[in-house]
Amino acid sequence: MTAPAAAVRGSAAVPLPYRVVRRDEETADTVTLALEPAGEGLEPFRPGQFAMVYAFGRGEVPVSVSGVERGGSGGRRGERLLHTVRAVGAVSAGLHGLRPGDGVGVRGPYGTGWEPAAAEGGDVLVVAGGLGLAPLRPLVRELLARPERYGRRSVLLGARTPADLLYREQVRAWSAAEGLLVGAAVDRPGPGWDGDVGTVVALLGRARFHPPDTAAFVCGPEVMMRATARELVHRGVPAHRIRVSLERTMHCGTGHCGHCQLGPVLLCRDGPVLGWDRAGPLLGVREL
Amino acid sequence: MAATDGADGAVIGTGGLAALVRLLRERGRTVVGPTVRDGAVVLAELESADELPYGWGVELEAGRYRLRRRADGAAFAHSAGPQSWKTFLYPQRVRRWSADRGPDGALAVAAEPEPAVSYAFLGVRPCDLRAIAVQDRVLTGGRYADPDYRGRRAGAFLVAVECTEPGATCFCASMGSGPGAGPGYDLALTEVVDADGHRFLARPGTDEGAEILAALPRLPADGGATAQAARTAVAGAADRMGRSMPPVDLRALLRGTLEADRWDDVAARCLTCGNCTMVCPTCFCTAPEDVTDLTGDHAERWRVWDSCFDLEFSHLAGGPVRSSGRSRYRQWLTHKLGTWHDQFGSSGCVGCGRCIVWCPVGIDITEEVHALHAEARGGCGAGGCGCGAAEDGAAEVGAGGVGAGGPGAAPGTGP
Amino acid sequence: MSTPAGGALAALTAGQRERLAALAREAAFPAGARIFEEGEPADRFWVVLEGRAALDVSVPGGPRPVVETLGPGDLLGWSWFFPPYVWHLGAVADGPLRVREFDAAAVRVVCDEDPVLGYALARAVGGVVAHRLKATRMRLLDLYGPRPGGGAP
Numbered sequence: 001m002t003a004p005a006a007a008v009r010g011s012a013a014v015p016l017p018y019r020v021v022r023r024d025e026e027t028a029d030t031v032t033l034a035l036e037p038a039g040e041g042l043e044p045f046r047p048g049q050f051a052m053v054y055a056f057g058r059g060e061v062p063v064s065v066s067g068v069e070r071g072g073s074g075g076r077r078g079e080r081l082l083h084t085v086r087a088v089g090a091v092s093a094g095l096h097g098l099r100p101g102d103g104v105g106v107r108g109p110y111g112t113g114w115e116p117a118a119a120e121g122g123d124v125l126v127v128a129g130g131l132g133l134a135p136l137r138p139l140v141r142e143l144l145a146r147p148e149r150y151g152r153r154s155v156l157l158g159a160r161t162p163a164d165l166l167y168r169e170q171v172r173a174w175s176a177a178e179g180l181l182v183g184a185a186v187d188r189p190g191p192g193w194d195g196d197v198g199t200v201v202a203l204l205g206r207a208r209f210h211p212p213d214t215a216a217f218v219c220g221p222e223v224m225m226r227a228t229a230r231e232l233v234h235r236g237v238p239a240h241r242i243r244v245s246l247e248r249t250m251h252c253g254t255g256h257c258g259h260c261q262l263g264p265v266l267l268c269r270d271g272p273v274l275g276w277d278r279a280g281p282l283l284g285v286r287e288l
Numbered sequence: 289m290a291a292t293d294g295a296d297g298a299v300i301g302t303g304g305l306a307a308l309v310r311l312l313r314e315r316g317r318t319v320v321g322p323t324v325r326d327g328a329v330v331l332a333e334l335e336s337a338d339e340l341p342y343g344w345g346v347e348l349e350a351g352r353y354r355l356r357r358r359a360d361g362a363a364f365a366h367s368a369g370p371q372s373w374k375t376f377l378y379p380q381r382v383r384r385w386s387a388d389r390g391p392d393g394a395l396a397v398a399a400e401p402e403p404a405v406s407y408a409f410l411g412v413r414p415c416d417l418r419a420i421a422v423q424d425r426v427l428t429g430g431r432y433a434d435p436d437y438r439g440r441r442a443g444a445f446l447v448a449v450e451c452t453e454p455g456a457t458c459f460c461a462s463m464g465s466g467p468g469a470g471p472g473y474d475l476a477l478t479e480v481v482d483a484d485g486h487r488f489l490a491r492p493g494t495d496e497g498a499e500i501l502a503a504l505p506r507l508p509a510d511g512g513a514t515a516q517a518a519r520t521a522v523a524g525a526a527d528r529m530g531r532s533m534p535p536v537d538l539r540a541l542l543r544g545t546l547e548a549d550r551w552d553d554v555a556a557r558c559l560t561c562g563n564c565t566m567v568c569p570t571c572f573c574t575a576p577e578d579v580t581d582l583t584g585d586h587a588e589r590w591r592v593w594d595s596c597f598d599l600e601f602s603h604l605a606g607g608p609v610r611s612s613g614r615s616r617y618r619q620w621l622t623h624k625l626g627t628w629h630d631q632f633g634s635s636g637c638v639g640c641g642r643c644i645v646w647c648p649v650g651i652d653i654t655e656e657v658h659a660l661h662a663e664a665r666g667g668c669g670a671g672g673c674g675c676g677a678a679e680d681g682a683a684e685v686g687a688g689g690v691g692a693g694g695p696g697a698a699p700g701t702g703p
Numbered sequence: 704m705s706t707p708a709g710g711a712l713a714a715l716t717a718g719q720r721e722r723l724a725a726l727a728r729e730a731a732f733p734a735g736a737r738i739f740e741e742g743e744p745a746d747r748f749w750v751v752l753e754g755r756a757a758l759d760v761s762v763p764g765g766p767r768p769v770v771e772t773l774g775p776g777d778l779l780g781w782s783w784f785f786p787p788y789v790w791h792l793g794a795v796a797d798g799p800l801r802v803r804e805f806d807a808a809a810v811r812v813v814c815d816e817d818p819v820l821g822y823a824l825a826r827a828v829g830g831v832v833a834h835r836l837k838a839t840r841m842r843l844l845d846l847y848g849p850r851p852g853g854g855a856p
Contacts, residue, residue, distance in 0.1 A: 013435060014385045014399040038394055056389050057580035057587040088605045088849075103395035105387060130847035160847040187842045189769050196772040197757065199838045205710075206774050221846040227837070249603055251576050254432035255631075257594070258573030259601060261623065264630030269430070285546055287615030 013254065015054045015105025016042060020098045021071070021080065027164050030086040030131065031096055035104060036071050041079055042106060044068075046113035047138035048245060048273045052253045053083055054105030055094035061085075062250040062268070063095075064135035065109070081106065084134035084166065110253040112273045114139045114243060119215030123151040125207060125237075127228050129158040129200055129220020133166045135245055135272075136219050140174065147179055154181040154207035158200030158224065162186055162193045181207060201227050204235070211236030219245040226283060229276045242276035246283075263288050297476075297491035299514045304504045305363070305477075305488060306337040308447070311503055312408040317445060320376055321410035322369065327355060329369040331376070334410065341366060348455035348530070348641065351650030360481045364411055367455035368640040372569030373409055373416055374423060377440045380593045384436070384576075389585045402439030412448045412473065414466035415458075415640040419569035420446070421472050425632050426572050436591075445496065448473035452480075452521035456530030457641030459654055463533065465638040467525040475501060478518035484510070489518040531641060531654040534661040538635070542626035545660045546618065554656050555614035557649050562595030564643035564651075565620065570636045573601070596620050621656065710750055710776025714827050719820050723810060730804040732796035739780070745788045746807050748780035754800035758792045771835070772797060778831045783807035784824075 022034035035053075045051070045065040052060045067082035087096035098104065116124075116139055124143060128136050143153050155174060159165045165184060175182040183203040185196035196203060200220070214237045218228050225244045232242050249259040250268045260267035263282045265274065282288055300308075312319050313335075322329045323339045329346060332339075340363040347354040348367065358365055387397045412420070424441065427434040451460070451467035460466030469476045474497035478489040487507055492498035507514075534541070565571040575594035580587045594601060596619050602609035610616050628636030637653070644652045712720055729752070732738055738749070741761060749756075755774050759767040770792065773779050779802065782790050788807070814821030 013432075015387075015397055017395040017397055019394060054387070056387060056395060057578060057584065059576060059578040102393045103389060105395055105397055158847070160845070164847060185772075187845070187847070191766065196755070196774065197769045198771045199841050201841070202771075202834075202838055205776055223841065223844060224846050227841060247604065248609065249601070251574075254434075255430050256427060256432070256434055256572065257575065257591075258596065259575075259594075261596075261619070261627070261631075263622075264627040266631055287610045287612060288546070288619075 013107075013252075015052065015060070015107045016040060018081070018104050018106045020100050020102045020104065023098065023100060026084060026166050029088075029096070030084060030166070032066060032082055032084045033095065033098060033104075034069060035081045035083065035106060037079070038103065042081075042108055044079070045081065045109040045138075047116065047142060048113035048135055049109040049111050050135070050253075050272065051081065051083070051106050051108030051110065052250075053085075053095060054107075055091050055098070056103065056105075058094040059091045060105075060107075060251070061089070061091045061095070062110070062253065064245070064272075066134040066137045067141070068138065084131065086131055107253060110268055112271055114217050114273055116142050116215075116217075118241075119217075120149045121151070122213035122215055122241075123209035124153045125204070125209055125214060125216040125232070126153075126155045127158075127200055127204070127216060127218045127220070128156070129224040129228075130160065130164065131166065132219030132221070132224075132245070133157060136217060137167065137170075139217055144174065144177055144180065151210070151213070152181070152208050153179060154183070154209065156200050156203040156207060157182070157184040158203075158220065159184070159186050161188050162190050162195070183207070199227070200224065201231050204228070204231055209237075212238065214241065216242045218242060222247070222283065226280075229280060233276070239277040239280060240275040243273050244276055244279050245272045246274060246279060247272065297489050297515065298501060298504075299487050299507045299510060300490050300504050301485070301487050301507050302337070302342075302363075304490075304506065305340075307504050308475075308500070309334060309337040309410065311500060312410075312445065317406045317408040319408045319410055320373075322364070322366065324355065328353060329355070329366045331369065331371045331373070337363075340364075340411070345453065346455060348457045348645050349650075350457065350644050350652045351647055353645050361486060362453070362479055362481050364449045364477075364479045365453040365481075367451065367453065367458050368413060368415065368569075368642050368645075370567055370642070370646060372567070372640070372642070373412065373420055374569055374572075376407060376409070377420065377444065378423060378427070378434075378437050378572065381577075382436050382591050384589045384591050387587045387589070389587075400436065402435050404443070405440055406443040406445075407440065408445040408447065410447045410449075412446050413451055413640070414448060414469045415451075415460040415463075415638040416569050417446065417448050417472050418460075418463075418465035418470055418638040419640070421470070422570045422632070422634060422636060422638065423572060425634065426570075429632070445500075446473045446475075448476040448493075450476065450478040450518070450522050452478070452518075452525050454525050454529050455641060455645075457644040457652075458529050458639065459531040459533060459641060460639035461526045461529045461532070462535070463635060463637055463639035468522050473497070478522060480514055480517045480521065482517060484513065484517075487514055489514050531639075531644070531652070533639075533654055534658055536661060538625045538657065539627075539629045541657070541661055541664060542622045545664050546622070548660055548663050550656065550659045550663050551614045551618050553659070554617055554651060555612065557651055558613050558617045559649060560597040560599075560613045560616055561648060562597035563646045563648060564653075565595040565597060566593065567642040567646045568624070569638060569640060569642070570624075571595075575601075596623070621653065624653075625657065711778035711831055712750065712824075712827055714830070715820075715823050719823055722813065722817075722820060723805065723824075724803075726809045726813065727803050727805040730802050732800040732802070734796055734798045734800075736796045736800075738794040738796060738800075739790045740793045741790055743790050745780060745783035745790050748778065748783045748805050748807055748810075749802040750805075751775050751777050751779055752801045752803060755797040756800055756802075757795050757797040759795060760792060767793065769797075771838075778828070781828050781832055784811075784828045 017038040018035040021036045024032045050062045050064040053063045054060045063083045066084040069080040071080045085095045087093040185198045189197045248267045251257040253268050255266050255269035319334045321334045324341045342363045343361045345358040346366045427437040448469040473493040476491045492501050573594045574591045577590040624636040757769045758771045759769045
């Protein structure tokens with residue numbers, strides 16, 4: 001046993017105080033909160049990792065980091081965490097209702113990340129369904145920042161309606177970036193929608209990639225991830241090069257509460273990002 | 289350590305045991321041990337060794353626990369009771385931190401200080417000694433340590449008592465965790481009651497254990513007779529286990545039987561009450577509890593025991609992942625005996641038999657595993673699932689499938 | 704190898720594709736042009752080369768809802784392959800559209816004459832229909848609706 005927790009201050013059991021400095025409404029029920037540490041900040045998050053965010057008196061929920069910003073005061077202390085939260089339960093509704101100036105508690109970083117380094121040299125597919133774009137946004141930023149490291153890059157988005165698409169302004173900007181294919185498909189288009197109608201899986205047919213050397217990063221509802229991963233495998237993408245981010249109940253983030261088990265995997269520790277070679281067989285067992 | 293102890297350890301009498309409790313208390317320790325209360329041998333704080341269950345034994349069966357009087361006056365001739373040491377090391381309800389909200393909305397969070405409690409556990413059975421080692425690994429062996437557990441555990445002095453009287457529901461021998469004491473104790477005792485009297489073979493496991501032992505009154509040297517009697521009694525206990533697991537790689541068996549019909553059979557009996565998880569000495573699952581006071585500006589985070597049998601346990605926004613009783617029983621059993629290896633490098637089962645005794649409908653984990661094994665053998669004679677059904681005896685693994693981290697042959701079980 | 708390679712008819716042999724190509728020509732539709740209309744005879748079909756086509760439905764008293772869009776490589780139209788050879792949806796060019804247009808009646812005749820080609824084409828068209836059925840069923844689930852999705856929510 002190595003002496004662990006002391007070395008990772010603030011990331012074990014107790015949240016650090018942060019303050020909401022901005023609140024951006026993304027969709028009818030989803031906001032992005034920019035959080036700045038009130039004192040000491042947490043260790044840096046890698047794309048795909050998550051934090052436990054505490055709504056005062058209500059409880060904590062796991063929320064992936066959807067971006068990092070440099071704050072005004074500079075340095076780690078000023079590093080802002082962006083969290084995109086959908087109001088679905090008591091705690092997330094509490095977070096959704098926060099206003100600039102309100103305090104929250106944050107623990108982390110927890111879990112595995114997307115680890116884009118393994119994708120270098122090959123084509124890259126980012127496939128997001130609904131809120132699944134939130135944990136993928138830092139990865140898209142990485143693809144935009146270092147295009148020379150990757151082959152052909154595609155970002156494929158699915159949503160219920162055009163109004164449910166996250167980060168619409170940014171997605172428009174991504175579309176203008178050279179060498180990045182951005183596709184979006186909605187289930188129900190509205191007037192003025194100029195994207196596709198259908199599932200995000202159908203968009204795979206539009207993307208250009210060389211399957212054996214392609215890395216895919218997939219996040220969305222489990223059914224959507226299963227369908228996407230199967231289609232990618234069918235097209236020849238190796239299962240271990242397809243990474244998905246899974247969701248199970250998480251309370252502690254530290255591998256101690258037992259809730260996030262998926263067979264042999266503790267998702268807060270061994271996930272949430274897993275290769276499809278591991279995730280596929282586990283998701284194939286009902287009620288595992 | 290006194291030079292006369294030799295390799296066999298020292299021999300103390302009931303007076304020496306009484307002195308042990310006194311000495312540990314004088315050193316500021318809270319001594320916890322077995323005592324008779326409410327018709328059971330429970331674990332509670334002891335003020336003196338007089339409170340030990342001298343002359344009490346137990347009758348155990350699936351769904352049944354009864355005290356019975358013993359003629360020999362033995363103090364430790366009872367097997368696992370309804371509690372385990374996790375009651376003290378990992379209490380049912382613990383405050384983790386408090387948060388206060390200032391008038392400007394800012395939060396101040398205060399961690400609960402690590403507990404300064406200094407326990408001495410008297411009468412830790414070998415199965416429970418292993419259980420403590422298993423929880424050590426789960427709660428402090430990874431990247432993050434549970435500070436509350438670490439605090440309670442770091443100060444605990446463990447007096448193991450080897451098993452000479454296994455119960456009808458015991459199967460530690462097939463889990464490789466008893467009846468002799470494995471590593472981890474400060475002091476190990478083996479109780480011997482025969483024509484030569486009531487005495488204990490005592491062996492230190494740590495410097496502090498040696499120091500304590502050196503301070504206890506001894507019985508006169510008997511030329512190794514007590515040590516010999518102790519070894520014989522422990523070795524004999526290994527042959528008198530009331531239950532056993534099939535001698536196969538349990539991890540592989542359970543990996544290959546996730547869709548077995550047997551799960552439906554056990555689910556038809558299981559009440560999903562969670563008793564097995566409460567009495568299990570290694571079950572560690574907890575849930576958070578958030579409370580606020582009447583001002584609304586002071587909040588606390590508590591941690592309470594939870595059970596994978598609870599429908600809410602696997603709750604997602606769409607509903608519970610494991611909605612059927614079948615899937616919840618399967619989760620418990622496959623985790624305990626199988627996926628625990630993947631997660632924490634050992635089995636989660638120590639063979640104490642508590643889950644069998646305290647199941648209100650008498651579900652027997654060993655019987656369920658034997659049934660899964662039989663079903664696997666019937667269904668895959670070729671052995672393709674890796675459960676070892678085809679090879680059976682040939683697939684036997686040391687210590688009943690206890691993997692890395694599990695010391696196979698425990699000291700004290702030797703000839 | 705790169706996707707999409709040959710699109711909807713990729714599974715056919717080069718010889719089979721050549722045979723069908725003889726029954727096809729390249730065509731283009733300006734943005735907004737109607738390609739076919741519900742209830743009309745399905746006498747042609749298309750493989751999209753460039754641009755996008757939208758499948759829509761006529762409903763009284765409102766704009767035509769788009770149920771699906773098709774892009775490069777996709778097969779546009781399958782009603783020509785099954786009796787009664789009538790379009791059950793409408794299709795419109797969603798922006799400038801370049802396609803390969805096939806004479807459906809002629810293709811059906813070739814299929815009858817050459818059952819090996821006919822079988823290969825039936826599998827290809829069946830595959831497209833199955834794919835769209837799966838996608839439609841996924842959309843029926845309303846995955847992004849009130850139940851949330853995503854990794855850590």
